Amino acid sequence: MARILFTNVMIFEGTQEKLQPGEVLVQGNRIAAVAGPGESLPREGCEVIDAGGATLMPGMVNTHCHLTYNNGTTVAELTALPVEEHVLLSMHNAKLALDMGFTAALGAASAKPRLDIVIRNEINKGKIPGPRLLAGSPELTVTGGLADDNKLEVKHPSISIICDGAEEFRKTVRMLIREGCDVIKFNNSGDSFCFPRMAAYDNPMTEEEVAAVCNTTNNIGKRLAAHAHADSSVRQCMKYDVEFIFHATFATDETIEQLEKVKHKHWVSPAIAARYNTTHEAADWGITTDVAEMIGNKRELEMGIQTMTKMRKAGIRVLPFGDYGFAWLPHGTEARDLEHFVNLFGYQPWEVLRAATAWGGEAWAGRSGEKMGRVAPGYLADILLVDGNPLLDLSLLQDRNAILAIMKDGSFHKPFAGRAAAMAVAAE
Ligand SMILES: [Zn+2]
Incomplete structure (x- = not known):
């Protein structure tokens, strides 16, 4: 050896x-x-x-990774390329992640259902370079939810699979696990990225739908992640054992108190660059700070800063990185999050590096107990x-x-x- x-x-x-x-x-x-x-x-x-x-x-471990996003400028654009080109793009992004020091990544939603899966399989076989990868599902969303950009008679490419009702969610989860997904991701809140349909503090999913996704996934022993800005979304994550709570922006003080009691069971991933960079650095793509304010992104940033600062003080495990793969937060720049955590949330540099490495490794390994x-x-x-x-x-x-x-x-x-x-x- x-x-x-x-x-x-x-x-x-x-x-x-x-x-x-x-x-x-x-x-x-x-x-x-x-x-x-x-x-x-x-x-x-x-x-x-x-x-x-x-x-x-x-x-470093990126626990909120969208390898398959194409540095597009809208959610609909993220998957607007043919599957052949998309496989290659994902392969190049996997190499770039490793080139930038990310040795493991958790798929936080794949732009097409099998992209994360095939990239993971090729990495595991040693055929292409990339981080250890847990394959994410597409975003599971309800009609009109985040990433359903369709209009009647005008269909859009979508990074989501649209499900309505517990039965459709259950069937879709089973199908995705059959195909090879490690992580099931669902959207139980809106977002400024789907303005004006649904705000981040609103939750379009019924209790029955969330229960169907989570019970099905947990029973099979796969991992769960939720796009959960709204307070009620974070509550659902606690109730149904969703390990990865993405965003958590509008969690109230009472919810943060509840989360503190079960903090060993959850990881919070704010993906703050999708707020910070969009509010302050996307003017070249038409999103001035005024536009960011109008669509609610600036408010998500401000609330996110307040909430993550409270979570830091409560000892809740908050992880950096997430949602890179848009034009103004492109792949390869993920480590910028480390500075965002210090400047915006008040972490010490060693604390955010701990979150990027030791905590990320523990989060990635989950119940496997692998030492990473x-x-x-x-x-x-x-x-x-x-x-x-x-x-x-x-x-x-x-x-x-x-x-x-x-x-x-x-x-x-x-x-x-x-x-x-x-x-x-x-x-x-
Ligand atoms: Zn995300």
Whole structure:
């Protein structure tokens, strides 16, 4: 079994506030040993990589990933391309995710039903590069819900499957699980992205429909995620054991209090870039801040900031990343979320990196109990080497040149070729 020993590294373990100098031994696809300050590990039989003081950290985990979104400008446009091109686009996005340091991703809705599935299968076979992937279903939505952009006699391409009534939801969930989905995603709230049909604080799904989706999925042992801006949506997520609560924007203080009591059962993913970037950075695509205010996006941003700040204080586990794949929050820029968490919600840099790695790994693994997202013995060897200290400068993780090496499952996707500073000296 291959043994790779990283020496001369500063380790971000995944759950600790500071970097520690040390050494890390990878054997096969797992971390076999970690040496702390002043300790060293045996060199015999190892390929030794002197990282020159670079930071060694766990690979990041995107727990709200739409690999198949095409950087479009509207929800309807996200899937407006033929399936052949769409497979290739998804394949390129999977590679880009890994290139940017994401070694695992949870499909938070696939633009066409089988896209996430085939990409996951090819990654698992080692035929294409990409993160460990849990395949998401399309958005399950009711008639007129988020991602049903049809008009009578004018059909639109859609990232959703439209279901009405418990029976249709049940049947669709079973069909998607038959096809190979790992994660069933449903929309029990509106959104500014479907203005003026339905606001984010409104919930179009009946109790029976939500129960049908959740009971069917949970009984088969698959994962659940909900597009849940509205207070009643978050309540339904708690009632029906929806593990991944996306957005949670309009959760009231009382709901946050309830969620705090069951916080070990849920992960909250605000996907705040779809609010921040849309409100402040989408003018080139016609969405000025005034337009964002008119459609309700700015309010979602403001409420989201308040709610996530309260959730942070309540110790509820809030995860970064999510909803990248629009024109103004394109694939490859996901790590910007780390700064959003610090600047908007008040997290410390180490806390958001913990959420991006150790918590993300725990969330991805779920009940499988797989050890992911930390630099500790027994954990999967999903590792990054970073040129500098990301706790002092989170933007390093947005720069592919600063991500010096990427290892997934004990194999290098990007081998270490030295630090930029060291390389500059060598060139002189
Ligand atoms: Zn999403």
